[in-house]
Amino acid sequence: MSKNITTRAEDYSKWYNELVVKADLAENSGVRGCMVIKPYGYAIWEKLQAELDKKFKETGHQNAYFPLFIPKSLFEAEEKNAEGFAKECAIVTHYRLKNDPDNPGKLMVDPDAKLEEELIVRPTSEAIIWNTYKNWIQSYRDLPILINQWANVVRWEMRTRLFLRTAEFLWQEGHTAHETKQEAVAEAKQMQDVYADVVENFMAIPVVKGFKTETERFAGADDTYTIEALMQDGKALQAGTSHFLGQNFAKAFDVKFVNKEGKQEYVWATSWGVSTRLMGALIMTHSDDNGLVLPPKLAPIQVVIVPIHKTDEQLQQITDQVDVLVAELKKIGISVKFDDRTNLKPGWKFNEYELKGVPVRIAVGPKDMENGTYEIARRDTLTKEVVSKEAALDYISGLLEDIQANLFNRALTYRDEHITEVNSFDEFKEVLDTKGGFISAHWDGTPETEEKIKELTKATIRCIPLNRVAEEGKCVYTGAVSAGRVLFAKAY
Amino acid sequence: MSKNITTRAEDYSKWYNELVVKADLAENSGVRGCMVIKPYGYAIWEKLQAELDKKFKETGHQNAYFPLFIPKSLFEAEEKNAEGFAKECAIVTHYRLKNDPDNPGKLMVDPDAKLEEELIVRPTSEAIIWNTYKNWIQSYRDLPILINQWANVVRWEMRTRLFLRTAEFLWQEGHTAHETKQEAVAEAKQMQDVYADVVENFMAIPVVKGFKTETERFAGADDTYTIEALMQDGKALQAGTSHFLGQNFAKAFDVKFVNKEGKQEYVWATSWGVSTRLMGALIMTHSDDNGLVLPPKLAPIQVVIVPIHKTDEQLQQITDQVDVLVAELKKIGISVKFDDRTNLKPGWKFNEYELKGVPVRIAVGPKDMENGTYEIARRDTLTKEVVSKEAALDYISGLLEDIQANLFNRALTYRDEHITEVNSFDEFKEVLDTKGGFISAHWDGTPETEEKIKELTKATIRCIPLNRVAEEGKCVYTGAVSAGRVLFAKAY
Structure with missing residues (x-):
């Protein structure tokens, strides 16, 4: 595997684009601005999803699912929100194709199948969700509502880049409803903390917690709490936002409740989201000219073992020994791959796993077999050590922790210096x-x-x-x- | 909680519709034909997803994500597939709204933002995926490709019913590419087996494995393998399908590979899917006039404990004892809820948990405290036993297994008799x-x-x-x- 990636110094933006594709994370699709998330990239996203989902549930949230489409009349109900997204939304106008009489074998939009009301493909779901909450909320006893949804959304961006800005992207969006302003503000801040926790401790990306100016706020929010990360090229990346929506959506959708004093009041709201954009932040925080660098907690493969051998007999001996190590690693929850493909050279494999950011690489050859050792390399510093096979298990498990901490600290130092x-x-x-x-x-x-x-x-x-x-x-x-x-x- | 559901004998269809809503599984949304999956319904779907996902990964599949939209020219490439879905698809024609000059505060589709090529919201993803695979496959070394995606799809059905037939639904769709016909057929059959396994052993729904006639086949398939379940009203429900697609999509998208003999050949394909429709099958296989009946393996709450007390002191004593049982149950992986809400009567709670299909309900009152017992009721048979607190843990864990087996056997007997x-x-x-x-x-x-x-x-x-x-x-x-x-x- 030859890497051939543009270096960061040469052209950071080109380096990023090439790395995303060459490390098998994602690629552009046949649809303008929409990406294909490839299995390796999706496996990282799944690990991030699982961690976020766990934290959402620990803080009392439940998942649900709301429609992809928003009828225009609902979409425009909250004016600021509508204004913020109207210029970049995909609109469904028809519900049937028919054979094109002028072009045999081709289809055309059937003009008789025009929708009475256009449907907006959700760019965010406040409108459809608050139209639903309206029926769920009568009294303070129905509050709070603490719901999250994992979904795809569409924003018709003119200039797109893999993960960072795509017409369709994957995200989660939390939508909560509360009795009081105080409680809603506390929720919005709590979710900012949850995001900061996961992004720092799981993705190893340091963030600044703050709130947005009016100009930079989410359309329809009274306050937007944000976590801001810094990329290696000195540009910032908004990594997650949590919005205090005040009573704006409650008023737009007429969602009132009877409070403890028996009075009708508008409900208080929050919404909060992170998206596949975080994959871009991950890449641009840790990776280098050799390829991706993944924090162990997010790596689909944490340890890869590459045998170095000339004969089948040597490979068999290595395999017998490595099988034991693999079983031990799996037992303590470390994901490990033994790459015993014989049609590829070790050097090719080393390059491939560097490119894919596997945190720890173990090489084992005839000399190691003689000496009872492994050569263990770490991806973050590109350094290696020879370790006795008896000590290997503890060494690897400690090394993964070291790498996780080192990535965070390295990024933190860079960030603080900037x-x-x-x-x-x-x-x-x-x-x-x-x-x-x-x-x-x-x-x-x-x-x-x-x-x-x-x-x-x-x-x-x-x-x-x-x-x-x-x-x-x-x-x-x-x-x-x-x-x-x-x-x-x-x-x- | 008063249930007030139409009985199955009165009107099976009405019973179903009411149950879905009253058990908090799903409801109709403000968008024609699209449903809201509520937290309780979604929690069941999540458990099913997790089990399916595990089986997919065990059989060597990886998850990925492909675009929501399919350009018309790709959509129509495989003619039979296009013909099968053209009559019921949502079509995006524009990408911007603007202020409506005639209606202040309202928006309208901006006629200047018409797409050059219309986009079909995916009813199924073969077209966009095979257009992608084309670039991934050159040689037999690139095969097989074994990918699954969890996604939403849209089919513009005219008559919709919650879970059973909705304009938007959630599903997974596997799309695999193979060197040989034999291998592709084996894959299609394997996934039929995986579906049958999960549906029978996890959902407790017996199925008949078979294949479809040409008329009933998936549009674009050479063979469709199916699992068919039987509902309580004597109607069948197609619970999952796995398609051998031959070389149809490879030919439509010109996807060839160099085989081991150095010759160019079209790739062989399968696709397979199950959807939120399975939630409908679940409901109509097990539930009764008192509400939902859930197999323990799918139940978000497996055991609920309801205290019966007159004084705060009694509640405290019960709580102290129940806390121990709750901890023990959680330790062995049983999900349990202690419902100590004081504003609701035990009878109300009993009704609620019956309606929601919680497999095991434990009641504990002053008499039980005196005697050192629990009253343990099972949802499937609506019978109960008094069990000593020492024996409770083993009893409950055995009971959950019994219920799982009983639901399957009951459904199997009914099915075989029909x-x-x-x-x-x-x-x-x-x-x-x-x-x-x-x-x-x-x-x-x-x-x-x-x-x-x-x-x-x-x-x-x-x-x-x-x-x-x-x-x-x-x-x-x-x-x-x-x-x-x-x-x-x-x-x-």
Whole structure:
């Protein structure tokens, strides 16, 4: 397996596109902007799904499923939300094809099968879900409703990139309903914490927790809580958002409940989601010029064993010994593959597993058999050690933990080195152009200034960090008074 | 909780519709023909999914994900498949809404955002998948491809019913590619076996394994293997199908490979699927006039414990004791709920859990506390026993197995009693009208006779059983020669 990937230094964007395809994660399909998620990429997504799903259930949520389609009249009910998504949605207008009389063997849309009301393919499901919740909620006893759905959604993006921005993508969307504002805000924050936990401790991607400015908020939300990650090229990536929706959807869909005092009140709402976009964040946080680097907790194959042999007899001896190790590893829950294909050279296999980011690679040849050792290589640092076969099990299990921690710490160091405080707009522009990363700067709080800075630099306010310290200062652009710093960055 | 469901004897169809809604499984949505799968229904589906997914992986399949949309030109490539689905598909024609100038606050389809080529919302994914496989397959070394996808699909059915026939439904679809015809046929049969295994041993629904006549085959298949179940009202339900697709899709999408002899050959294919329709089969196989009856292996809650008390002190004593039992049950992997809500009466709870089909219900009151006993009721037979608290754990765990076995055996007895051999058309009609079920009859093998019988009786050939014995006979309708019996039934 020859890798032949463009290096990151040469062209980061090209490196990314090539890696996604060559590591068998995903590829473009015959449908504009829609991707095929290949088995290896999907196996990573499944592990991430399982972890998220577990956390959702631990925090009291249940899964359900709502329709793919949203009738136009429901779609437009919450005006801001509708406005936010109207420009990029797929619309079903007909429900039948017929034989095309002018083109034998071809089909055409049957004009007699026009829908009375157009259906929007969901770009997000608040509208259809709140239209449903309306019938589920009469009294405070029906609250809270804590539901999540795993689904596909469609946003007709003009420029698409595998995982990062696709017309169709997979995600989960939580939609909750509450008695009080306080409870809904607490839920939105809790889910931000759940996301940060999984992304940091499972994907090994450090994030900044914050909330969005009005401009960057989800269409229809009163507040958007976000987790922001930093990619190796100095651009930020929004890794997950959790929205406090206030009573906006309750009002749009007339969802009221009788509270404990016997009074009618509108229900309070949240929604929150992460998507296959996280796969892009994963790749751009850890991988290198040799290919993918996967945190052990997400790797479909955590350990691969490659035999090195000249004769069938040697292979048999290696196999007999490796079978024991494989069984021991499986017993302690480590996923392992013994690649004993004889039509491929060890070097080819090494390259392949490097490209696919397998965290630990074990090589075992005749010399190892003589000495009772394994050669154990780690993908993150590309270093290797010779380990006695008696010590191998403990070594591997410790190594996987080390790699998980090392990936997080390495990314954290990079991220922390790329948060730069600036106090003038010249400095702002210079740091952005030379170093990139997050720029911590004072801002006067107006959408106008935010827009102007974006126009001049392409940097947007990624978030107002939750843990920012109160600090009087002057807006980096207008010089007007500011109560604290916000994080700017160019973003995916 | 008052159940108030129509009885099965009164109106089976109404009973079904009411039960689905009252047991919180699913409901109709604001979108024509599309359902909302509610958390309780979805939890059952998730358990079924997990079991199927495990079996797919054990038989060497991997999951992946392909686009929701199929461009019209790909959709029409395999003519029989296209013809089979063209009359009932949702079609995306536009990708943007805009403000409607004539109706302030309303949106309209933007005529300037018409797609160059219409997109069909997948009714099944052979077309988009074979268009993808084309790029994945060059040599016999690239085969077999063994992929499954969990997805939503859309078929624009005119008459819909919750779970049984909905415009959108959830399913899995396996799509495999092989070197030889033999291997593809073996795969199709293997997946029929996997389906039969899960449906019988997990859902406790007995099935007949067979294959379809040409008329009833999947559009684009050379052979369709099916598992057919029998519902309580004597109607059959197709529970899963596995198709040998021959080289039809390979030819339509020009997918060739170089075989071991160095020659170009078209690839052999299968596809196979089961859907949320199985939820309908589950309900109509086991449930009764009191509500849902769930096989323990599929029940989200296997055991519910209801305290019976007058004072807070009594409840505390019961809770202390029950906490131990709950921990013990969880330890051996039994899902249990202690319903200590004080605002609802025990009788209300009993009704609720009967309606929801919880397999085992434990009641514990002051008398039980005195005697050191539990009252343990089983949902399938609605009988109960008093069991000492020391024996409870073993008793419950045995009882869950008993219930699982009893549900299967009960359904098997019913099914076997409802396979009737007939030798004349009068008998055929009489059995169909009075007893229903499967009718085992000779058929002359022609689509014309099949069609005629369907026209006269509404019965179709559900399958040609795999295990049928060779038996010379005369067609029940035409009297022409027949080589063996086939199974007719009215079907969902």
